[in-house]
Amino acid sequence: MALRSIKFKVLVLFTFLSMLSITATYAENLPEQAGKTIEKEAGAKESAFDPAKLIMEHILDAHEFHFFTIGETEIAIPLPIIIYSKERGLAVFSFGNFHHGHEVYNGYKSEEGKIVAVDATGKIEESIKLYDFSLTRNVVQMLIAALLLMFVMIGVANKYKKNGVNVAPSGFQNAVEPVIALIRDDVGKTNLGKDYERYMPYLLTVFFFILINNLIGLIPGTANVTGNIAFTIVLGIISFLVNLFSTNKHFWKHIFWPPVPHFVKPIMVPVEFLGIFTKPFALIVRLFANMVAGHIVITCFIMLIFIFGGLSKTAGWGFAPISLAFTIFIYFIEILVAFIQAFIFTNLTAVFIGQSREGAHDEDHH
Amino acid sequence: MSSMNFLMDVGLSHLGGAIGAGLAAIGSGIGIGQIGKGALESIARQPEAANEIRANMILTAAFVEGVALFAVIVGILAVLK
Numbered sequence: 001m002a003l004r005s006i007k008f009k010v011l012v013l014f015t016f017l018s019m020l021s022i023t024a025t026y027a028e029n030l031p032e033q034a035g036k037t038i039e040k041e042a043g044a045k046e047s048a049f050d051p052a053k054l055i056m057e058h059i060l061d062a063h064e065f066h067f068f069t070i071g072e073t074e075i076a077i078p079l080p081i082i083i084y085s086k087e088r089g090l091a092v093f094s095f096g097n098f099h100h101g102h103e104v105y106n107g108y109k110s111e112e113g114k115i116v117a118v119d120a121t122g123k124i125e126e127s128i129k130l131y132d133f134s135l136t137r138n139v140v141q142m143l144i145a146a147l148l149l150m151f152v153m154i155g156v157a158n159k160y161k162k163n164g165v166n167v168a169p170s171g172f173q174n175a176v177e178p179v180i181a182l183i184r185d186d187v188g189k190t191n192l193g194k195d196y197e198r199y200m201p202y203l204l205t206v207f208f209f210i211l212i213n214n215l216i217g218l219i220p221g222t223a224n225v226t227g228n229i230a231f232t233i234v235l236g237i238i239s240f241l242v243n244l245f246s247t248n249k250h251f252w253k254h255i256f257w258p259p260v261p262h263f264v265k266p267i268m269v270p271v272e273f274l275g276i277f278t279k280p281f282a283l284i285v286r287l288f289a290n291m292v293a294g295h296i297v298i299t300c301f302i303m304l305i306f307i308f309g310g311l312s313k314t315a316g317w318g319f320a321p322i323s324l325a326f327t328i329f330i331y332f333i334e335i336l337v338a339f340i341q342a343f344i345f346t347n348l349t350a351v352f353i354g355q356s357r358e359g360a361h362d363e364d365h366h
Numbered sequence: 367m368s369s370m371n372f373l374m375d376v377g378l379s380h381l382g383g384a385i386g387a388g389l390a391a392i393g394s395g396i397g398i399g400q401i402g403k404g405a406l407e408s409i410a411r412q413p414e415a416a417n418e419i420r421a422n423m424i425l426t427a428a429f430v431e432g433v434a435l436f437a438v439i440v441g442i443l444a445v446l447k
Contacts, residue, residue, distance in 0.1 A: 285432070
């Protein structure tokens with residue numbers, strides 16, 4: 001019960017702080033815009049609708065949570081920038097100081113989202129190497145997802161600890177229990193055999209972490225965490241290491257001295273050796289590509305409204321319900337894909353670990 | 367002349383990327399269709415095994431779709447670079 005009230009307080013605090021920072025950003029932008037709109041109108045009033053750029057903005061990482069833009073003001077939550085360089089030392093400031101790429105702040109400038117060092121005249125200094133440790137929106141969302149996952153799961157685990165296994169589940173336990181049973185039976189026991197319990201913590205963690213990041217990424221306005229190749233590369237490397245540390249003698253014997261006729265061995269050995277690395281590579285690219293493709297499709301369907309609107313206003317308005325129908329349909333598919341991709345990642349990791357730990361077959365020794 | 371060659375090269379890379387992604391869609395469509403066909407026939411033969419067959423079908427479909435998405439990523443790279 002104490003845990004639940006802490007969760008509630010944290011949630012309320014977070015909502016209040018985000019509201020505060022959104023209104024602060026809004027107020028910050030207002031006085032500046034009065035002077036700048038005149039130059040902007042002379043310059044880029046007829047900026048065409050660029051769908052590729054907007055899609056990239058939705059997919060890639062950014063230094064702020066951008067929700068929408070009303071006219072010239074942007075509703076966004078700027079995130080802290082933490083840069084270190086040997087010449088200039090550590091610099092920590094908010095992304096809002098750049099005013100979306102128009103100003104130089106404290107010797108730094110934002111070139112299309114990337115922070116570069118500039119000298120006094122405003123020219124980019126190429127020689128300074130910046131180490132960017134900023135809290136970008138992917139990092140913040142990943143941390144929020146991890147904290148949410150920990151709260152939820154520790155709450156469920158405490159309920160089991162308190163009530164024991166002979167009391168019927170209640171509340172969120174009802175939703176979590178069949179999923180955990182699915183991972184334990186279909187993924188763990190079938191692939192890993194007797195001592196599947198050693199691997200259950202890792203398999204369950206990776207499943208729920210990927211699932212919660214996939215689902216949060218589907219909410220409009222949030223960041224695209226699992227569609228980031230860096231995130232999936234780290235998950236793939238961790239799975240690869242878990243797999244590597246579970247291999248036994250028979251696995252390496254099969255790779256370097258397979259039980260095949262001798263003239264086939266020169267072909268089999270390099271292929272099997274490469275196969276060790278292609279399996280985690282496939283895990284990485286599968287999760288990344290599925291999530292990125294889903295986000296691109298959803299964004300494209302919404303962009304279609306504006307592309308048609310560029311032709312004529314009535315075409316834009318008329319196409320909007322069709323586009324919305326497609327978008328809702330794709331959203332349901334994307335929720336299904338979120339679950340399936342998390343399950344596939346976990347299942348394939350378990351399959352690879354099971355393959356690494358196989359004992360000797362009877363047909364090897366002939 | 368060189369600018370026209372450059373535009374032609376850019377156009378060709380976009381064309382190549384788009385055709386590659388389309389071919390990947392054809393390949394994965396055929397592949398997953400055959401997986402579905404096999405799964406449905408097996409379930410029709412033995413309805414008690416429906417759950418296991420469904421699990422294996424989804425697993426195999428994810429493999430095939432993964433390969434198709436490799437090709438889509440290559441297509442995106444061809445368009446962007």
